Amino acid sequence: MKNEFSRVEEKLFYGLAALGALVTAVGLGAALYMEHHGHVVTGMNNQIVWGLPHVFAIFLIVAASGVLNVASIGSVFGKAVYKPRAPLSGLLCIAMLAGGLAVIMLDLGRADRLVVAMTHFNPTSVFGWNVILYPGMFGIVAVYMWTLMERRMYPWSKPVSVAAFIWRLLLTTGTGSIFGFLVARQAYQSAVLAPMFIIMSFAWGLAVFMVVQKVMYGWNDLALHPDIRKRMKNLLAIFVAAVFYFVAVYHLTNFYFAKQVAFERFILVDGGIFPLLFWGGWLLAGTVLPLLLIFVPGLAAMRGSVTAASLLVIVGAFCQLYVFIIGGEAFPLEIFPGMTVSSSFFDGRIDHYAPSLPEFLLGLGGIGIAFTMTVVGVRVLRFLPKDDLAKLGAAGSLSD
Amino acid sequence: MSAPENKRRAFLAAVGAVAVAPGISLIAPSQAGTAASSAVRFGMLVDTTKCSPGCDACVKACAAENGLVEPIADLRQGSQWIRKIDLVDTATGRQHSLPMMCQHCAKPPCVDVCPTGASFKRADGIVLVDRHICIGCRYCMMACPYKARSFVHQPLTTQNPEVPRGLGCVEACTFCVQRTDRGLAPACADACPQGAMLFGDLNDPQSAIAKRLKEVATTQVRADLKLGTGVRYQGI
Amino acid sequence: MARVLTLLASLVLALPFQVHAGEVAKPAVKIENPDTQCVAPAEEMRRNHMEVLQHQRNRTLRLGERGAKVSLNGCIECHASKTNGSVIGGKDNFCEACHAYAAVKLDCWDCHQPKAGYKAAAVAQPSGENK
Numbered sequence: 001m002k003n004e005f006s007r008v009e010e011k012l013f014y015g016l017a018a019l020g021a022l023v024t025a026v027g028l029g030a031a032l033y034m035e036h037h038g039h040v041v042t043g044m045n046n047q048i049v050w051g052l053p054h055v056f057a058i059f060l061i062v063a064a065s066g067v068l069n070v071a072s073i074g075s076v077f078g079k080a081v082y083k084p085r086a087p088l089s090g091l092l093c094i095a096m097l098a099g100g101l102a103v104i105m106l107d108l109g110r111a112d113r114l115v116v117a118m119t120h121f122n123p124t125s126v127f128g129w130n131v132i133l134y135p136g137m138f139g140i141v142a143v144y145m146w147t148l149m150e151r152r153m154y155p156w157s158k159p160v161s162v163a164a165f166i167w168r169l170l171l172t173t174g175t176g177s178i179f180g181f182l183v184a185r186q187a188y189q190s191a192v193l194a195p196m197f198i199i200m201s202f203a204w205g206l207a208v209f210m211v212v213q214k215v216m217y218g219w220n221d222l223a224l225h226p227d228i229r230k231r232m233k234n235l236l237a238i239f240v241a242a243v244f245y246f247v248a249v250y251h252l253t254n255f256y257f258a259k260q261v262a263f264e265r266f267i268l269v270d271g272g273i274f275p276l277l278f279w280g281g282w283l284l285a286g287t288v289l290p291l292l293l294i295f296v297p298g299l300a301a302m303r304g305s306v307t308a309a310s311l312l313v314i315v316g317a318f319c320q321l322y323v324f325i326i327g328g329e330a331f332p333l334e335i336f337p338g339m340t341v342s343s344s345f346f347d348g349r350i351d352h353y354a355p356s357l358p359e360f361l362l363g364l365g366g367i368g369i370a371f372t373m374t375v376v377g378v379r380v381l382r383f384l385p386k387d388d389l390a391k392l393g394a395a396g397s398l399s400d
Numbered sequence: 401m402s403a404p405e406n407k408r409r410a411f412l413a414a415v416g417a418v419a420v421a422p423g424i425s426l427i428a429p430s431q432a433g434t435a436a437s438s439a440v441r442f443g444m445l446v447d448t449t450k451c452s453p454g455c456d457a458c459v460k461a462c463a464a465e466n467g468l469v470e471p472i473a474d475l476r477q478g479s480q481w482i483r484k485i486d487l488v489d490t491a492t493g494r495q496h497s498l499p500m501m502c503q504h505c506a507k508p509p510c511v512d513v514c515p516t517g518a519s520f521k522r523a524d525g526i527v528l529v530d531r532h533i534c535i536g537c538r539y540c541m542m543a544c545p546y547k548a549r550s551f552v553h554q555p556l557t558t559q560n561p562e563v564p565r566g567l568g569c570v571e572a573c574t575f576c577v578q579r580t581d582r583g584l585a586p587a588c589a590d591a592c593p594q595g596a597m598l599f600g601d602l603n604d605p606q607s608a609i610a611k612r613l614k615e616v617a618t619t620q621v622r623a624d625l626k627l628g629t630g631v632r633y634q635g636i
Numbered sequence: 637m638a639r640v641l642t643l644l645a646s647l648v649l650a651l652p653f654q655v656h657a658g659e660v661a662k663p664a665v666k667i668e669n670p671d672t673q674c675v676a677p678a679e680e681m682r683r684n685h686m687e688v689l690q691h692q693r694n695r696t697l698r699l700g701e702r703g704a705k706v707s708l709n710g711c712i713e714c715h716a717s718k719t720n721g722s723v724i725g726g727k728d729n730f731c732e733a734c735h736a737y738a739a740v741k742l743d744c745w746d747c748h749q750p751k752a753g754y755k756a757a758a759v760a761q762p763s764g765e766n767k
């Protein structure tokens with residue numbers, strides 16, 4: 001019986017790994033295709049300069065930083081329930097960071113100049129900082145995982161986890177600031193963006209973690225202890241609500257202080273796909289429904305409600321990023337305030353963006369990379385969160 | 401390159417700029433081995449009251465000089481180093497037409513954000529892209545308030561020898577460096593039938609442009625951003 | 637272990653050269669203007685042209701120095717083939733002859749015009765449309 005199971009399981013594992021590799025390969029192929037023909041084969045242009053690949057990449061990078069939150073809560077803040085989850089959280093962090101960075105790199109106009117990006121450094125560029133922040137993140141998380149999995153290194157686990165925690169906040173601040181420093185564009189010049197990205201990373205990262213954890217438990221025929229499940233879903237709800245708060249502040253400040261009324265109208269009311277994704281995708285599917293699934297007793301009792309809520313949060317995240325990145329670019333620059341403008345270069349006109357297949361596949365390839373790394377990592381090393389329930393119960397960690 | 405040479409070139413620029421006629425040397429040509437001087441700050445004054453709405457002589461001249469001739473299916477993906485913008489004041493209905501290009505800021509946001517330092521400002525204030533180290537991230541395009549930069553979306557074969565440009569890199573108006581280094585004004589300024597574009601050294605009080613800036617009211621576009629544009633407009 | 641790996645890797649890498657060393661003919665570099673003198677002796681150019689070019693590219697582009705003895709366009713004017721007017725395009729063209737042999741990617745001509753005396757013609761860009 002046992003043998004039978006492990007045979008099936010083995011097949012399944014290779015199947016999943018092959019699937020991940022395939023998606024990755026298709027993504028790489030798409031990148032090569034774009035590299036060869038140039039960005040004419042994408043829907044990106046001189047107005048919408050960052051497109052769908054960046055939506056995928058920024059989701060992966062932001063969520064990568066957030067998923068490490070699970071480990072931080074365990075090590076930095078000493079919550080016992082989260083401790084066994086730290087290794088998995090580190091693995092997911094590295095995997096998603098790799099996927100996101102690969103997409104950003106492969107979308108470059110000159111992806112062949114990766115070495116240039118590494119050797120030429122402009123200290124005033126937020127992008128430039130990130131060139132240091134991202135590899136640093138890899139390094140710190142790798143060391144952190146080592147301290148978690150190697151008995152001799154246990155004493156180092158705490159200080160390293162604090163370093164990882166701080167580095168992670170810097171990294172998300174850096175990602176948010178990529179946009180926050182863009183004074184030229186109505187959508188982005190806001191100080192709220194850096195904290196907003198941090199809180200988004202918490203929500204998205206935890207959502208990803210919950211989904212992966214669920215799959216792993218299912219795979220091993222285990223069930224998450226209801227109390228732990230309850231704690232984690234409550235935390236997710238708090239993060240989702242906090243994101244809601246920040247997004248509301250962002251749009252309200254745009255309305256009342258920055259007087260970006262025309263832009264807000266575009267995003268929230270008459271911008272076609274963007275209001276749709278904002279209200280339907282982010283607010284309804286990505287915020288309200290997950291909260292209902294978590295808190296309404298009837299719904300919360302249903303099987304899979306937490307997983308469904310997590311998946312919806314991820315869907316909402318993509319919608320939110322699409323509105324933020326593409327919507328923010330589609331709205332014309334206000335070069336001459338108080339004047340209506342027209343030109344051969346589409347000044348004053350709202351741009352329409354139609355992503356092409358290669359750029360979608362490239363973005364998907366990033367997820368493929370993260371997925372493959374996770375599947376292989378989970379298989380090779382011990383990442384399954386194992387709860388010592390007796391100990392947790394005795395320490396009162398389950399009920400507090 | 402030594403300091404005296406530097407001064408000499410700046411001086412020649414000052415003298416040259418006095419005798420102004422279209423197509424004739426406005427500024428001193430670069431001597432062999434002489435670098436651009438930080439004593440000079442190149443700039444341009446556009447008189448929008450002279451600029452006529454239907455005219456695009458400057459745009460055509462730019463395309464010919466800089467080899468911006470490749471056909472492109474979707475114009476939004478094509479390069480435009482200079483473009484004509486038609487403006488209507490929403491309050492008064494007053495109409496303007498003007499050429500828009502890289503404003504060659506004193507504090508260019510594109511240079512600040514460029515991760516590799518490919519976006520840079522020459523000593524004489526001309527903002528350029530070093531395509532040898534541009535990685536094509538387009539962050540500079542996100543940062544530019546004037547939509548002055550274009551990304552090359554397709555392979556090129558029709559570059560002019562003096563104006564290298566190619567796939568996957570970002571580009572913009574260069575004030576025709578290949579001309580200014582020879583002492584000529586940019587192609588657009590030369591081509592304008594109305595003489596609406598005056599090019600010269602803002603730092604030199606004797607230059608035609610500096611004198612005019614002293615006399616008439618001029619505007620920097622998006623002056624609220626305090627970028628110190630090298631291109632100024634008169635009449636908007 | 638690491639040493640064994642390095643050894644293996646270098647063997648694998650060296651393999652094609654050993655096998656093909658005798659087969660691939662040395663590139664025949666055609667000098668289009670034999671009576672003229674290059675900016676430096678051929679031997680030096682053969683070894684150092686990339687450094688010379690890189691040095692000059694930075695001086696021209698970053699500092700705005702013009703009129704130096706070394707210039708990429710100068711190279712093209714002298715070395716472009718009389719058949720297709722270019723320094724690239726086939727095994728007989730000056731740059732490509734060696735670079736194909738040495739399998740070193742040529743990056744210059746993505747942006748620089750490889751043809752001598754080239755002038756871009758015909759403004760295809762419609763301007764003023766799409767208002």
Ligand code: SF4
Binds near residue numbers: 513514518
């Ligand atoms: S596209 Fe090129 S010039 Fe612009 S910011 Fe990126 S590397 Fe710099």
